[in-house]
Amino acid sequence: MPEMLSLSNDPVLFLSLMLAKILAVFIVVVLIVAYATYAERKIIGRMQTRLGPTMTGWFGLLQPIADGLKLFFKEDIIPAQASKLAFVLAPVMIMVPAFITIAVIPFGGDITVFGYTTTLQIADLNIGILYILAMAGLGVYGIVLAGWSSNNKYSLLGGVRSAAQVVSYELAAGMSIVAVLMLSETLSLRGIVAAQSGSVLNWYIFSQPLAFCLFVITSLAEINRTPFDLPEAETELVSGFCTEYSSMKYALFFMAEYANMIVVSAITATLFLGGPAGPFAGPINLLLKIFFFMFLFIWIRATFPRVRYDQLMFMGWKVFLPLALLNIVITGAVVVFL
Amino acid sequence: MSQAVVAKLKSVFAASVLEVKEHRGEMTVTVKKEDIVAICQFLKDEAGYNFLCDLCGVDYLGQQPRFMVVYNLYNITTKERLRVKVPVAEEDAAVDTVSTVWTTANWPERECWDLMGISFNNHPDLRRILMPADWVGYPLRKDYPLQGPDRETYQGRLS
Amino acid sequence: MAKKETMTINMGPQHPSTHGVLQLVLELDGEIVVDAVPHIGFLHRGVEKLAENRSYHRALPLTDRLDYLAPMSNNLGYVLAVEKLLGITELIPERAKVVRVMMAEITRIKSHLVWLATHALDIGAMTVFLYCFREREQIMDMYENISGARMTSNYFRVGGLSLDLPEGFEADVLSFINDMPGHLETYEGLLTGNKIWQKRTIGVAKIGGEDAIDIGLTGPVLRASGVDWDLRRDNPYSGYEDYDFKVITRDGCDTFDRYKNRLDEMRESCKIIHQALDKLQPGPIMADVPSVCLPAKKDVANSIEGLIHHFKIITEGFKPEPGEIYQGIEAPKGELGFYLISDGSANPFRMKIRPPSFVNLQALPQMVRGKMLADVVAAIGTLDIVLGEIDR
Numbered sequence: 060m061p062e063m064l065s066l067s068n069d070p071v072l073f074l075s076l077m078l079a080k081i082l083a084v085f086i087v088v089v090l091i092v093a094y095a096t097y098a099e100r101k102i103i104g105r106m107q108t109r110l111g112p113t114m115t116g117w118f119g120l121l122q123p124i125a126d127g128l129k130l131f132f133k134e135d136i137i138p139a140q141a142s143k144l145a146f147v148l149a150p151v152m153i154m155v156p157a158f159i160t161i162a163v164i165p166f167g168g169d170i171t172v173f174g175y176t177t178t179l180q181i182a183d184l185n186i187g188i189l190y191i192l193a194m195a196g197l198g199v200y201g202i203v204l205a206g207w208s209s210n211n212k213y214s215l216l217g218g219v220r221s222a223a224q225v226v227s228y229e230l231a232a233g234m235s236i237v238a239v240l241m242l243s244e245t246l247s248l249r250g251i252v253a254a255q256s257g258s259v260l261n262w263y264i265f266s267q268p269l270a271f272c273l274f275v276i277t278s279l280a281e282i283n284r285t286p287f288d289l290p291e292a293e294t295e296l297v298s299g300f301c302t303e304y305s306s307m308k309y310a311l312f313f314m315a316e317y318a319n320m321i322v323v324s325a326i327t328a329t330l331f332l333g334g335p336a337g338p339f340a341g342p343i344n345l346l347l348k349i350f351f352f353m354f355l356f357i358w359i360r361a362t363f364p365r366v367r368y369d370q371l372m373f374m375g376w377k378v379f380l381p382l383a384l385l386n387i388v389i390t391g392a393v394v395v396f397l
Numbered sequence: 398m399s400q401a402v403v404a405k406l407k408s409v410f411a412a413s414v415l416e417v418k419e420h421r422g423e424m425t426v427t428v429k430k431e432d433i434v435a436i437c438q439f440l441k442d443e444a445g446y447n448f449l450c451d452l453c454g455v456d457y458l459g460q461q462p463r464f465m466v467v468y469n470l471y472n473i474t475t476k477e478r479l480r481v482k483v484p485v486a487e488e489d490a491a492v493d494t495v496s497t498v499w500t501t502a503n504w505p506e507r508e509c510w511d512l513m514g515i516s517f518n519n520h521p522d523l524r525r526i527l528m529p530a531d532w533v534g535y536p537l538r539k540d541y542p543l544q545g546p547d548r549e550t551y552q553g554r555l556s
Numbered sequence: 557m558a559k560k561e562t563m564t565i566n567m568g569p570q571h572p573s574t575h576g577v578l579q580l581v582l583e584l585d586g587e588i589v590v591d592a593v594p595h596i597g598f599l600h601r602g603v604e605k606l607a608e609n610r611s612y613h614r615a616l617p618l619t620d621r622l623d624y625l626a627p628m629s630n631n632l633g634y635v636l637a638v639e640k641l642l643g644i645t646e647l648i649p650e651r652a653k654v655v656r657v658m659m660a661e662i663t664r665i666k667s668h669l670v671w672l673a674t675h676a677l678d679i680g681a682m683t684v685f686l687y688c689f690r691e692r693e694q695i696m697d698m699y700e701n702i703s704g705a706r707m708t709s710n711y712f713r714v715g716g717l718s719l720d721l722p723e724g725f726e727a728d729v730l731s732f733i734n735d736m737p738g739h740l741e742t743y744e745g746l747l748t749g750n751k752i753w754q755k756r757t758i759g760v761a762k763i764g765g766e767d768a769i770d771i772g773l774t775g776p777v778l779r780a781s782g783v784d785w786d787l788r789r790d791n792p793y794s795g796y797e798d799y800d801f802k803v804i805t806r807d808g809c810d811t812f813d814r815y816k817n818r819l820d821e822m823r824e825s826c827k828i829i830h831q832a833l834d835k836l837q838p839g840p841i842m843a844d845v846p847s848v849c850l851p852a853k854k855d856v857a858n859s860i861e862g863l864i865h866h867f868k869i870i871t872e873g874f875k876p877e878p879g880e881i882y883q884g885i886e887a888p889k890g891e892l893g894f895y896l897i898s899d900g901s902a903n904p905f906r907m908k909i910r911p912p913s914f915v916n917l918q919a920l921p922q923m924v925r926g927k928m929l930a931d932v933v934a935a936i937g938t939l940d941i942v943l944g945e946i947d948r
Contacts, residue, residue: 107686212565216929285680286752289930364752365680367930368587420879421640447769450884451893451910469882469895469910473769473783476790478882501772504918512604527597527947537605 064175072173080181084161091349092317093123099357106361126310133306138210141303145208150304150311153201156194157318163187164325165249165334167341179341180249187248188240191326192233195281198319199225202283205312209303217302220289220368227375228280228287234383235270235277238390239263239330252334264331269386271331273379275352278327280375282319285360289368324352399424399477402444410436415484425480430466430492433483437468437498446470446479449495452505454485454513458539462486464515468495485515494520512537562590567932569598575674575936576943578917587928592921596914599947607907611873612638612714613850615904620708622909623945626667628659628699629887630945631712636793637883637894638714641876644845651839652716653795658729658832659702659711660794660885661825665736666695667888667940668818672743675815675937679756684743691739694732701725714874715849716842726833733826740819748816757811761923761935764809771922772915775890776821777939779805780813787886798835801828811938818940848874873902889913889940911945 064073097112097119104111112119137146167179184190199222206218240246242263243254255261264271280287304312328334328348337344366374403424407414413436416427428436440446451469464485471478485492494517496502506517507526514535517523525532534541544551562583569577577598583590603622607615619630639645673688696706701722703709711718747753763773765782778785786803788796804820806813842849850869855862876898884893890912899905916939923935 103682107683108690109686212563216565288680361683362746363681364676364747364750364756365930366752367756367928369928370755421643421881423881425880449772450891451882451895451908453895453906453908455897455906455908467895467908469893471884473785478791480880480882499772500770501915501918504914525597527600529597536602539608541605543602543605543609 062175064172064177068175069173072175076172076177077181080179081162084166084181085158088158088161088318088321089314091321092314093127095317095320095353096126096313097123098353099360102354102357103361106358130306130310135306135308136303138303140210142208142210145204146303147308149201149205149208150308150315151201152204153198153315154311154318156197156201157315157322160191160194160322161325163190163248164322164329164345165252166345167335178249179335183247183249185245185247185250188236188246188251192229192236195225195229195232198281198315201315205304211303214302217289221283224283224287224289224371224375225281227372228277228379231375231379231383232274232277232281234380234387235273236330238267238270238383238386241387241390241394242266248329248334252329252336255333256336259333259336262331262333262336267331267386267390269382270390271327273383273386274327274331275355277375277379278323279356279359280371282316282323284316284320284356286363286366287371288365289371320353320356321349324349324356327352399479402440402446402477402479405444406436406439409439423478423480425482427482427484430483430485433481434493434495434498436481437495440470440479440481441498444479445472445474447499448473449499449501450478452495452502452509454509454515454537456513456537456539464490464513466492466509466515490514491516491518493518496520511535514538569595575941576946578936578941578943578946580920580932580936582929582932584929589924589927589929589932592924592932594917594920596917596943596946599943601948603948604907604909607904609903611902612876612904613870613873615907616713617708617710619909620710621944622911622948623667623887623889623892623913623942624707625670625942626663626888627707627709628663628711629667629885629892631710632656632660632794633883633885633887633892633894635712635714636885637881637896638876640881640883641879641896641898642714642845642848642874643877644715644843644848647843647845648716648794649840649843650795651837652841652843654832654835654837655717655721655841656712656794657796657799658829658836661828661832662695662698662729664825664888665822666692668822669695671818671888671937671940672815675934675940676747678933678937679753681747681750681753684746687739687742691736694728698725698728698732701728713842713850715845716840718850719853720841726836729829730833733829736826737823740822744819754812756930756934757815757938758808760811760927760931761938762809763919763923767922768809768919771919773890773919774912774915775886775888775940776814776817777890777916777919779803780817781809782807787884787891791884793883793885799828799831811934814938875900875902884910887912889942889945890916892945909945909948911948913939913941913943914946917941917946 062068064076066073101111112122115121115125137143162181163184165178165180169176169178202221203218206214243251245251255263325345328345332348335341335345403417403426406426410432413429413432414426415429418425448471449468450471453467455465455467457463457465462484464487466483466485468481469478470481483492492515494502494506496506503521504526506520507523509515510517510523511525511528512535524530528536534546542550562585565582565584567580567582569579579595581593581595603618607618616631616634619634620627622630639648669688669692673685676684699709700706702725703711763781768778768781769783782805784803784805789803801824804817806817846865851862851865856866878898878900880897882893882895884891892912893910895908895910896904897906920935920939924932
C-alpha cells in the first residue's frame, strides 16, 4: 500500500502537487464564477420569456469575458470622503474567505501518483467543518467595511443590514450542520464523505431532510441572494453596500457573490449528497451537484420577491434556529437509542 | 337636489351668498370669502358634501375682484356635484384655509399659492409645491409671460 | 439618557423605485420611518398655462402627456369636458361612444399592467415585470394600429373620433381579451399565494375608509378601503350606463387588497370590452355639429367645402358660450377631473386638471409613518402614481 504523501516523505513532490491542485481548483472555480454570471442571465432571461445574452460570440458565450474587460477598463473612482484603506480592502476581505473555503472540499477519493497516495483535496483538515464556519463568519467583515468606508448613508444601511442578516442566519446554518456531525462523528470533510459512501441511501439528505432544507435556506441568507438580498436591494437602497464602487472592485464584489454560491453548493453537496460519490469520476460528480444547486439558486431568484428586514430577522431567530435545535434533539435521541 | 341644497345655503348664509348660477346642469354658488370655512363646514356636515374634488384659483385679469378661488364639491352618497366660488381681490389675496374641513385641501391650496399667489390663512404648510422653492413670481397669472421671465416674447404662432 | 438621532435620507428624484421624478425626504430612526416628505415639481411643464394659449382642439395633445401610461383616458376626460361645455354631449354618435368605452377600458388594462409590473419589481419579483410588459406590447400595437402612436395617441376628437377603426382591429382586441384572463391567472399564481408576497403586502400601507375620503383618495385605492364609489357607475359618461360590470370593493384597506382590486378591475374591463365589441355597429364617428366638429378626411381631401370647413375650424377654433363646467371620469388611477372655464373666445380661459395621483400622493406620509423603509417602496407602488400627471 503506497504511503500517504506528506511534507516528510518527499517535500518537492508534495509541494509541487499542492501547487498543481491549488492552480487547478482556482482556475476551475474562476471559470465557473465567470460562466455562472452568463448562466444566470441566460436562465433568468429564458424564465422571463426573453433570450439573455446572444450577441457576444456564439450564443453569447463570450459575454463574461466582455464584462470582465469592460469592468477592467472602467475608471476607478474612490469617493473623496471615503476612508481609502478600508475602501480598497473591503472587496478583498469578501473575496478571500470565499475562495479559501474551497481548500477543504474533497473532489474525489485517493489517487496514486509517483508511488505515493494523495487525496483529491487541497488540505484535509481534521476540523474541516469548523474551518468552513469560521471563514463564512469572516465574510461579514468585508461587507460591513464596504458599507462604512463608502461614507454614504445608503451603503451604511446596506452594510449594517447585511451584518445582522449573516450573523443571525449563520447560527441556524451552524446548528443544522451539527446534526450532520452527530451522524458522521467527525469534523473532517473527507471523513463525512467516507461516512456517506456505499450506496445512495447513505447520503445524509435522506437521514437529515430537515437539516438539508434549513441549510439550503440559511445559506441563501448568508450569501445575500434573493429572497434575502436586502443588502443589495436595488429598488430600495440603489445598490446597497456596493453603491460607491466602480471598476475592478465592483467586479470583485460580484465575483465574491458567485464564488460564495459555488462554495455553498459545494458544501451542501459534500455534507448532504455524498460529495464526489456517484456514477461518474469523482470531480465530475461534484461538479454536477454544484451545477444543480446553482440552477436552484438562480431559479429561486427569478421567482420570489424580497423578504422585508424585520420579517427576515423574525424568521432567522424564531423559526429557523428553533427548528435547527429541534433537529439536533431528535437526531441525538435517535443516535443514542438506536 | 342641489337646488334644494343651494336654497338651504341661501337661507342659512343669506348675507354671504352673492350669486347662484346654473350652466349645463351644474350649480355654481359665489360666496363672500370671509365665511368660506363656515359655509364649507355646513356643506360637509348638513348637506353631505364630504368630498372636495378640486380647489383652484382663476385669474380674471382686468376684472374687479381679480381672482376667484373655486371649490368643486361632490356628495358620495347622492352623487351630486356643487361648485362654490370665492372672489378674492388682488390687494388682499388671502383666503382662510379649508384644510380643517377636508384634509385633501392641503396640496391644492399650496398649488394655488405657488402658481397664483393667493395665500391661505392658517394653512399648516404653505410653501411652493411645483415650482422651485426660490422662484419669484406666480406663473399661472395672466400677466406672467408664457415663456418665462427672462426671455423675449415669442413672435410666431404657438403651434 | 442618550438622545436618539434620526437619519435623514433622500430618496430620489432619480431612484429605481420612485415612479418618475419624485423626491422623498425620509427621516429614519434605524429602519423605522419617522416622517416622509414628498417633493414634486420636477416634471412641471406648465400644461395649464399652455392650454390657455391654444384653442380647444390644439390643447388636446397636451392631455396625452399627463398620465402617459393611460393616454386615451386623459383624452377622453378632456373631450368629454369640452363637449359638456359646448352642450353637445347628446349628439355624439353611438359608434363613437362605444369605441371610446372600448379604448378607455383597454387603456385601463394597460395602466394596471404597468402598475403590477413596477409594484412587483419593487418588491423583488422580477419575472412578473417582463410578463406584464409582454402583454403591454400587444396593447401598444393596438394603439399604433388605431391612432398611429404607441403612447401619445391623441385619438379622440371633440365630437367623436378622429379616424374609424382599421381593418382587423376588432379581431385583435377579441384575441387579446380572450388571452388576458389566462395571463392574469399566471400573475396570480406567481404572487397571490406566495407567502413572501403576502407578508410584504398584507397589513402594509393601511388607510381607513373615512380617512381616505377626507384626504381625497379616489380610484382602486379608495375602493380597497371599503368605499363603494366608481364614477363609471355613479355619474356615467359616454354610455357607461348601458354596460354591465361590477364595482369591486374590499375592506382590508391594505396593499394586498389594492392588488387584488386592480386585478379584478382588469377582469371587469375585459368583460366591458366584450360587451363593447358586441355593441359595435357601423355608423358615423363624428357628431353632426358643423361649427365644432371636423369634417371627414375624405371630404377634406376631395371637396373645397370640406377643405374650407377644416381650415376654419383649425385656424379659428370654435367659441363656446361663456360658462364653466367640471367633468370627472374614472381614470385607471382615480378621478381625473377637468374644470374648464370659457369666456366666449376660442381658447380655454382656464383649464384646471384634477390629477388623481396628485391627491393620492398626499396620503403617503400618513401611510408610512411608523413603518419600515421597505414599506415606503410598497406604499408608493400601491398608490400607483405617475409624475406626469402630478406635476403637469
